[in-house]
Amino acid sequence: DNGKPNLNPKPKTPQPQASDTESCPECNKGLIRRAGKREGSFWWGCSGFPACKVRFFDKDGKPDRDKGVL
Ligand SMILES: [Zn+2]
Numbered sequence: 210d211n212g213k214p215n216l217n218p219k220p221k222t223p224q225p226q227a228s229d230t231e232s233c234p235e236c237n238k239g240l241i242r243r244a245g246k247r248e249g250s251f252w253w254g255c256s257g258f259p260a261c262k263v264r265f266f267d268k269d270g271k272p273d274r275d276k277g278v279l
Pocket of ligand 1: 233234235236237238255256257258261262263
């Protein structure tokens, strides 16, 4: 802006934190709970994404391991 560097970039939206209690069965990194497209729906993705593509449905706030990896 006006030849000066922009020293106040817009704050980035905070990244969801990987869970320290729910870990990926493939790579052992934490899973991240994310909001789904439908309101109130959630899913879990591996924090190692895109190297690791493990995903779970959400069930009662936890990865639905019964259904298994998507
Ligand atoms: Zn993983």
